[in-house]
Amino acid sequence: MASGMPDSDRRLLVVRGLEAGYSSFRVLSGVDLEVRTGEAVAVIGPNGAGKTTLLRAISKLVEPTAGEVWLDGQPLAGLPAHRLPELGIAHVPENRRLFPRLTVEENLLMGAFPKSARSQWRERLAFVYGLFPRLRERRHQAAGTLSGGEQQMCAIGRGLMSGPRLLMLDEPSAGLAPVIVQQLFALVRRIADEGYTVLIVEQNIQQVLRIVDRAYLLETGRIRAAGPAHQLLASEDLRKAYIGL
Numbered sequence: 674m675a676s677g678m679p680d681s682d683r684r685l686l687v688v689r690g691l692e693a694g695y696s697s698f699r700v701l702s703g704v705d706l707e708v709r710t711g712e713a714v715a716v717i718g719p720n721g722a723g724k725t726t727l728l729r730a731i732s733k734l735v736e737p738t739a740g741e742v743w744l745d746g747q748p749l750a751g752l753p754a755h756r757l758p759e760l761g762i763a764h765v766p767e768n769r770r771l772f773p774r775l776t777v778e779e780n781l782l783m784g785a786f787p788k789s790a791r792s793q794w795r796e797r798l799a800f801v802y803g804l805f806p807r808l809r810e811r812r813h814q815a816a817g818t819l820s821g822g823e824q825q826m827c828a829i830g831r832g833l834m835s836g837p838r839l840l841m842l843d844e845p846s847a848g849l850a851p852v853i854v855q856q857l858f859a860l861v862r863r864i865a866d867e868g869y870t871v872l873i874v875e876q877n878i879q880q881v882l883r884i885v886d887r888a889y890l891l892e893t894g895r896i897r898a899a900g901p902a903h904q905l906l907a908s909e910d911l912r913k914a915y916i917g918l
C-alpha cells in the first residue's frame with residue numbers, strides 16, 4: 674500500500690485534497706472523496722460546480738495541481754490518462770463522445786481495447802447486449818444515428834466493455850426526456866447490482882439520489898455535504914436549494 678493512504682481494504686478510490694483547474698483558474702479546492710468496492714456513489718451539484726473537472730482530474734485528463742488520488746492503494750500521480758483504462762478506470766464523458774460513423778458494435782468493441790480486457794470481449798459484449806437489448810437490435814447502425822438515450826446506453830456499454838473496477842459516468846441523463854432518464858437510472862442501478870462500482874456525476878439530484886448508496890454535494894469546487902443518499906434526499910437544506918420542493 675502506498676504510504677500515506679488511509680488504510681481500509683474496501684476503499685477502491687480515495688481522493689484527498691484534490692485541486693485542479695484550467696490555467697490559473699482554480700475549479701476544485703481541496704476535494705476529499707472515497708468510493709468503496711461495490712458502492713454506487715453520486716457527486717451532485719449545480720452547473721459549474723466542478724463535477725466534470727473532478728472526474729477529469731481523477732482520470733488525468735486535467736492534471737491536478739495538488740492532492741492525491743489512489744486506486745486500490747495505487748497512487749495515480751504521474752500516470753498519464755491513457756494508462757488508466759488498463760488499471761480499471763472507465764470514464765464515460767459528458768456528451769458521450771461516440772464515433773458517429775462507426776456502428777454501435779464497433780463503438781462497443783473500442784471499449785475492450787485495454788490489453789487487460791481484450792481476451793474477454795465476447796463475454797462482455799454479451800453482457801452489454803443483455804443489459805441493453807436495444808443496442809443488440811441496432812448493433813449495425815451508425816452510432817451517430819441513435820437517439821440520445823440509445824447513444825448514452827452505447828457510451829455506458831463501451832465503458833463496461835473493459836470490465837472496469839470503477840465506472841465513472843458524467844451526467845448520463847443530460848439532454849434526455851424524463852421517461853428516458855428514469856429508465857437510464859434504473860439501468861445504472863442494475864449495473865451497480867451486478868457488482869460494478871459506480872461513481873456518477875449528476876445535476877438531476879432528486880432522481881440520482883434514489884439509485885445510489887451515498888452522495889457528495891459539490892458546490893463551487895468544495896464538498897458541502899456528504900452522506901447516505903436517503904439522508905441527503907431528506908435534507909431540508911438540500912431540498913430548498915436544489916430540489917425545489
Ligand SMILES: Nc1ncnc2c1ncn2[C@@H]1O[C@H](COP(=O)(O)OP(=O)(O)OP(=O)(O)O)[C@@H](O)[C@H]1O
Pocket residue numbers: 695698700718719720721722723724725726727767844876
Ligand atoms: N476547458 C476549460 N477551460 C477553462 N475553464 C473551464 C474549462 N472547462 C470547465 N471550465 C470552467 O470550470 C468550472 C467548472 O466546470 P465543470 O465543467 O467542471 O462544471 P460541472 O459541475 O461539470 O458543470 P455542468 O453541470 O454544467 O456540467 C466552470 O466555471 C467552467 O466554466
Ligand SMILES: [Mg+2]
Pocket residue numbers: 724725726767844
Ligand atoms: Mg459537467
